[in-house]
Amino acid sequence: xxxxxxxxxxxxxxxxxxxxxxxxxxxxxxxxxxxxxxxxxxxxxxxxxxxxxxxxxxxxxxxxxxxxxxxxxxxxxxxxxxxxxxxxxxxxxxxxxxxxxxxxxxxxxxxxxxxxxxxxxxxxxxxxxxxxxxxxxxxxxxxxxxxxxxxxxxxxxxxxxxxxxxxxxxxxxxxxxxxxxxxxxxxxxxxxxxxxxxxxxxxxxxxxxxxxxxxxxxxxxxxxxxxxxxxxxxxxxxxxxxxxxxxxxxxxxxxxxxxxxxxxxxxxxxxxxxxxxxxxxxxxxxxxxxxxxxxxxxxxxxxxxxxxxxxxxxxxxxxxxxxxxxxxxxxxxxxxxxxxxxxxxxxxxxxxxxxxxxxxxxxxxxxxxxxxxxxxxxxxxxxxxxxxxxxxxxxxx
Ligand SMILES: Cc1ncc(COP(=O)(O)O)c(C=O)c1O
Numbered sequence: 145x146x147x148x149x150x151x152x153x154x155x156x157x158x159x160x161x162x163x164x165x166x167x168x169x170x171x172x173x174x175x176x177x178x179x180x181x182x183x184x185x186x187x188x189x190x191x192x193x194x195x196x197x198x199x200x201x202x203x204x205x206x207x208x209x210x211x212x213x214x215x216x217x218x219x220x221x222x223x224x225x226x227x228x229x230x231x232x233x234x235x236x237x238x239x240x241x242x243x244x245x246x247x248x249x250x251x252x253x254x255x256x257x258x259x260x261x262x263x264x265x266x267x268x269x270x271x272x273x274x275x276x277x278x279x280x281x282x283x284x285x286x287x288x289x290x291x292x293x294x295x296x297x298x299x300x301x302x303x304x305x306x307x308x309x310x311x312x313x314x315x316x317x318x319x320x321x322x323x324x325x326x327x328x329x330x331x332x333x334x335x336x337x338x339x340x341x342x343x344x345x346x347x348x349x350x351x352x353x354x355x356x357x358x359x360x361x362x363x364x365x366x367x368x369x370x371x372x373x374x375x376x377x378x379x380x381x382x383x384x385x386x387x388x389x390x391x392x393x394x395x396x397x398x399x400x401x402x403x404x405x406x407x408x409x410x411x412x413x414x415x416x417x418x419x420x421x422x423x424x425x426x427x428x429x430x431x432x433x434x435x436x437x438x439x440x441x442x443x444x445x446x447x448x449x450x451x452x453x454x455x456x457x458x459x460x461x462x463x464x465x466x467x468x469x470x471x472x473x474x475x476x477x478x479x480x481x482x483x484x485x486x487x488x489x490x491x492x493x494x495x496x497x498x499x500x501x502x503x504x505x506x507x508x509x510x511x512x513x514x515x516x517x518x519x520x521x522x523x524x525x526x527x528x529x530x531x532x533x534x535x536x537x538x539x540x541x
């Protein structure tokens with residue numbers, strides 16, 4: 145009889161067993177409060193640096209009001225795929241809102257950002273096409289290309305010379321070329337050089353898809369992400385994103401031309417064969433878009449907090465890599481030390497996320513921190529003291 149847990153799977157579990165044995169395993173901890181600047185983990189309040197709820201909108205009073213109103217009207221969910229009963233007036237309003245934000249013609253919503261990227265890419269390319277990926281794009285993108293059966297080529301992270309050489313190499317060998325980038329990289333917090341990418345794509349006849357997961361609500365004069373940041377209205381052919389970061393909720397989207405979105409609506413499996421987002425989420429996300437326009441102070445505070453956080457870490461001697469946004473790594477380059485660091489900061493009151501192999505190579509092990517607009521000066525000061533203590537104890541600084 146076949147083994148349910150194969151030897152390869154067992155090897156994979158060895159790291160988990162090792163971390164548990166050394167009491168430095170800090171994943172899947174039980175949370176028993178809302179996701180605010182302080183969060184209750186294992187029954188104790190800690191400073192929250194683990195979330196992507198950058199603007200703190202998930203608990204904003206206006207968002208709660210909008211969700212309560214939707215709850216009274218629609219109940220918990222809509223009970224079907226968008227192609228059946230899952231396209232409410234709220235879903236249409238959000239489609240229209242996102243298309244307007246990005247200067248596009250139409251939009252489709254997905255149950256998660258992962259599904260939006262996976263489905264959008266899988267439906268767009270096929271065998272005979274090639275997808276050119278920055279080496280640090282999110283897993284949902286890599287999985288989407290694998291499902292599509294298009295060829296996959298990677299270029300060195302944010303390296304435009306490498307992208308140009310790759311474009312030269314693959315040119316004329318494929319029916320279509322699609323370049324995919326994260327606007328802001330989730331583990332490094334740096335920004336894709338979109339003007340150069342767009343120029344190279346234009347010169348070589350390639351299409352461009354951007355993943356706005358960590359940029360919507362964070363960069364750009366109006367917080368509208370990378371096109372707004374570079375003032376490049378036609379900077380991408382397809383824009384995908386998620387509501388789990390800027391709205392602290394769940395769900396994703398793809399926005400582009402009417403013809404392309406009509407194609408996705410009728411041909412994209414993760415869109416058609418999955419229940420529609422709950423109207424409660426859609427109402428909350430619509431309100432979050434209103435907040436982006438009406439309460440710019442949250443974005444301003446996020447920017448100021450991110451700057452002081454990065455400066456603080458650097459002045460303590462930590463390596464924060466190339467981050468210029470609200471995703472900030474403390475790069476430790478050693479899996480065991482990274483897990484130990486996380487355990488120490490958790491015990492002293494900071495909740496953060498260790499990122500180790502296989503998510504990144506061993507030499508890139510890090511703590512990944514998400515700054516929030518709602519962090520107070522005291523939150524930042526106190527967390528610096530805790531990072532300093534852990535850094536000294538482990539000989540990292
Ligand atoms: C860059 C990037 N793209 C896509 C996703 C998937 O989004 P979601 O978690 O909303 O499914 C994530 C989530 O971590 C991400 O970091």
